Amino acid sequence: MNKKSALLIAPALALAAMTFSSGAAMAADNGTSTFETNLGAINGSNATGSVWITLTGDQATVTENVSGLAATFNGAAYPHAQHIHIDGAGVCPAPSADTSGDGVISTTEGGPSYGKIGTTLSTSGDTSDKAALDLAVAGMGASYKYERTFTMNAETIASMKAGKAVVVVHGLDPATLPAAAQKEMSDLAPTLPLAATSPALCGTLAVSQMAAMPGGAPGTGVTTALAPTNASTSPDVAWFVGGGALVLAAGGALALGRKRTVAAHKSTVAK
Amino acid sequence: MLAASAPVSLSVPDIGLTTPLLSLGRDAKGEAEVPPGEAGSPAGWYKYSPTPGEQGPSVILGHVNTTTIPEGVFYRLHELKPGEQFSVSRADGSVLVFGVDRTEIFQKASFPTLAVYGNTDRAEIRLITCGGYEPSTGEFVENTVVYGHLLSSTK
Numbered sequence: 260m261n262k263k264s265a266l267l268i269a270p271a272l273a274l275a276a277m278t279f280s281s282g283a284a285m286a287a288d289n290g291t292s293t294f295e296t297n298l299g300a301i302n303g304s305n306a307t308g309s310v311w312i313t314l315t316g317d318q319a320t321v322t323e324n325v326s327g328l329a330a331t332f333n334g335a336a337y338p339h340a341q342h343i344h345i346d347g348a349g350v351c352p353a354p355s356a357d358t359s360g361d362g363v364i365s366t367t368e369g370g371p372s373y374g375k376i377g378t379t380l381s382t383s384g385d386t387s388d389k390a391a392l393d394l395a396v397a398g399m400g401a402s403y404k405y406e407r408t409f410t411m412n413a414e415t416i417a418s419m420k421a422g423k424a425v426v427v428v429h430g431l432d433p434a435t436l437p438a439a440a441q442k443e444m445s446d447l448a449p450t451l452p453l454a455a456t457s458p459a460l461c462g463t464l465a466v467s468q469m470a471a472m473p474g475g476a477p478g479t480g481v482t483t484a485l486a487p488t489n490a491s492t493s494p495d496v497a498w499f500v501g502g503g504a505l506v507l508a509a510g511g512a513l514a515l516g517r518k519r520t521v522a523a524h525k526s527t528v529a530k
Numbered sequence: 531m532l533a534a535s536a537p538v539s540l541s542v543p544d545i546g547l548t549t550p551l552l553s554l555g556r557d558a559k560g561e562a563e564v565p566p567g568e569a570g571s572p573a574g575w576y577k578y579s580p581t582p583g584e585q586g587p588s589v590i591l592g593h594v595n596t597t598t599i600p601e602g603v604f605y606r607l608h609e610l611k612p613g614e615q616f617s618v619s620r621a622d623g624s625v626l627v628f629g630v631d632r633t634e635i636f637q638k639a640s641f642p643t644l645a646v647y648g649n650t651d652r653a654e655i656r657l658i659t660c661g662g663y664e665p666s667t668g669e670f671v672e673n674t675v676v677y678g679h680l681l682s683s684t685k
């Protein structure tokens with residue numbers, strides 16, 4: 260549990276006084292809305308994931324964490340094509356969606372549930388449906404974090420607001436398919452095995468109850484950087500000063516070294 | 531579940547805590563602001579989360595320690611046990627009683643955002659502080675999250 264005995268004692272501050280009041284309930288920042296979904300396993304992938312999207316105008320920032328996906332394909336990191344599907348029923352396919360009865364819900368068979376591809380969650384370049392099967396810009400490997408800001412097309416935005424946008428991550432481990440299905444070719448790309456393009460994770464985007472999703476882990480421990488041997492390395496002094504309802508009284512100087520404890524943001528897919 | 535009203539104070543008798551609540555926003559990096567670090571500083575409500583009593587995860591942040599003494603406002607938060615109760619007073623005069631569901635400890639490096647801040651189908655609350663102080667780096671490497679849900683309210 261918590262190592263209380265070892266708490267670091269930091270310098271006292273020249274803080275004269277402070278007053279505060281409770282804030283009012285807050286609407287979202289300047290027309291920003293947030294959508295979120297937990298990704299559930301399809302086709303027995305046993306993978307998990309979560310996605311949240313901050314949308315301001317047509318600028319979308321997508322943050323995604325996945326784990327437990329197929330790790331390798333032909334000796335390289337397994338490419339997981341990932342999309343926001345739109346204009347279907349807005350749900351993830353049930354086992355009954357497997358109309359061919361081969362034991363695998365193919366991307367086509369899932370179509371009536373989650374709809375067509377509205378946006379490709381590519382790691383760079385095109386985010387339209389034209390990039391849907393570009394495996395070079397797919398998510399890579401068993402687990403990854405994806406974060407990207409891009410201009411989202413109007414169709415995807417409309418579908419998301421209507422509760423009909425579904426995040427689908429594709430790519431199964433072929434060994435987990437029934438024997439006959441392992442020999443089938445993809446319904447989308449005839450040169451690829453069925454496993455490569457079939458859905459592995461799925462979740463319907465819903466409006467978040469958070470008007471704005473906090474990034475990273477909360478910095479609720481007061482820390483100071485250890486005295487650096489190189490004196491030019493100053494601690495991060497960016498801090499909360501009157502940003503909310505907190506008002507510092509005149510004469511109060513707030514200069515606290517608070518070192519950031521986490522840097523969880525990455526601009527591209529990273530292991 | 532209740533209509534929105536900002537929280538003004540938090541009382542957790544089982545750990546001897548009563549604190550006013552600040553209103554906390556987001557910093558330039560999009561991270562939740564935290565209260566000041568001085569001894570005696572209150573906890574705060576993250577103002578972009580639901581207010582306590584509304585549907586969803588209302589988020590209350592407090593420091594585990596302070597700049598001068600070890601005992602921050604949420605110094606004893608980790609002691610809370612499932613079934614214990616605490617209360618939140620709101621600006622509309624209501625007093626809400628919450629029950630503790632569980633406590634979880636997360637590594638900051640893999641903080642599960644939606645597991646803590648994701649949508650819920652009832653009025654819930656998260657009391658969050660830090661833990662896992664690492665003397666070699668001067669950093670806290672964990673967050674302690676107490677999950678609770680609304681039991682009753684009076685006005």
Ligand SMILES: [Cu+2]
Pocket residue numbers: 340341342343344376427428429
């Ligand atoms: Cu897809």
